[in-house]
Amino acid sequence: MNTLRTAMLLAVMTALFMGVGYLLGGSGGMMIALVIAAGTNLFSYWNADRMVLAMNRAVEVDEKTAPDYFSIVRDLAQRAGLPMPRVYLIDNPQPNAFATGRNPEHAAVAATTGLLQRLSHEEVAGVMAHELAHVQHRDTLTMTIVATLAGAISMLGNFAFFLGGNRNNNGAGILGVLAAMIVAPFAAMIVQMAVSRTREYAADRRGAEITGRPLWLASALAKIASGAEAIRNPDAERNPATAHLFIINPLHGERMDSLFSTHPATENRIAALKEMADEMSRTGATAARRSDSTPKAPAGRPQADDDSMSGPWGKADGSNAETEEPAGSAVPKPNPWGRNPTGPKGPWS
Numbered sequence: 001m002n003t004l005r006t007a008m009l010l011a012v013m014t015a016l017f018m019g020v021g022y023l024l025g026g027s028g029g030m031m032i033a034l035v036i037a038a039g040t041n042l043f044s045y046w047n048a049d050r051m052v053l054a055m056n057r058a059v060e061v062d063e064k065t066a067p068d069y070f071s072i073v074r075d076l077a078q079r080a081g082l083p084m085p086r087v088y089l090i091d092n093p094q095p096n097a098f099a100t101g102r103n104p105e106h107a108a109v110a111a112t113t114g115l116l117q118r119l120s121h122e123e124v125a126g127v128m129a130h131e132l133a134h135v136q137h138r139d140t141l142t143m144t145i146v147a148t149l150a151g152a153i154s155m156l157g158n159f160a161f162f163l164g165g166n167r168n169n170n171g172a173g174i175l176g177v178l179a180a181m182i183v184a185p186f187a188a189m190i191v192q193m194a195v196s197r198t199r200e201y202a203a204d205r206r207g208a209e210i211t212g213r214p215l216w217l218a219s220a221l222a223k224i225a226s227g228a229e230a231i232r233n234p235d236a237e238r239n240p241a242t243a244h245l246f247i248i249n250p251l252h253g254e255r256m257d258s259l260f261s262t263h264p265a266t267e268n269r270i271a272a273l274k275e276m277a278d279e280m281s282r283t284g285a286t287a288a289r290r291s292d293s294t295p296k297a298p299a300g301r302p303q304a305d306d307d308s309m310s311g312p313w314g315k316a317d318g319s320n321a322e323t324e325e326p327a328g329s330a331v332p333k334p335n336p337w338g339r340n341p342t343g344p345k346g347p348w349s
Helices: 002-055 067-080 113-118 121-136 139-163 173-211 214-230 234-238 240-245 266-292
Strands: 058-061 086-090 097-101 107-112
Touching: 002 097, 002 107, 002 240, 067 086, 067 121, 067 173, 086 113, 097 121, 097 139, 097 240, 107 113, 107 121, 113 121, 113 214, 121 139, 121 173, 121 214, 139 173, 173 214, 173 266, 214 266, 234 240
Parallel strands: 086 107
Antiparallel strands: 058 086, 097 107
């Protein structure tokens, strides 16, 4: 299903690209646009992740340069049954994160220094679980390629300022130029927005399932949204076609939950996560009542090892052996999570 969806989106973006070429240069321009689109698709498949990381000046880190951050991603990847992705850090005060890569075996996750400085350990885990959910759903390839093609279509629209229409080879004249300048980039933007919005809710839910704590991500989203409004991200502003990759829109003035927003409203996403936490709490309470009525194992027979399915944030079903809180109900700890004060420092220190 994901492969078919990706192919359909690429077909739509390629058709838009060819349409712009026709409006600018007639049938000849359409054929040139087709060749460019095919080359862009191939280049994007193999290199789009590196392009996005370079645009945001991301630096790859490991367990020596960012031990806590790297450990969070590693543990979550194991919990989700995913290969270990490459881990990147972006020296930017705006709290944000994204994932990229053509498949889970060639994936990368990136977080800003602002995210690590402003969020608690649990909230960082919630965010990175969300990004790993995009990797698991194979959203990263589609989102990255659409970002590349949308940027290319917008670039062709900008070329319309200089190229003009060519009436002699079946172009659409000045009306075609205006359409190439306005309509095509706008259509590409709508496709790009639809790609992001339909995937964010699914990634929120899957990320919450990975940690077993929906409220960790809910709390993180509130902090990230607040920080994104207050702090500008110059790299994202210079490359707006990549905005839909981030967990929260890094651009200013994008809050409405409508066709013209790259992300669903943060309030709606938080409400969905809180509802999920309530569902998990009710399910956990029901399971606890059933376990109380389960007969004990006979003397001498070993009990099942509950810890065998546990992770660093509780058991696989979302319960926590230490606190005995209902699944999904735990609120992130208020203490700020930061770098290892005694460990090696990275290039952002």
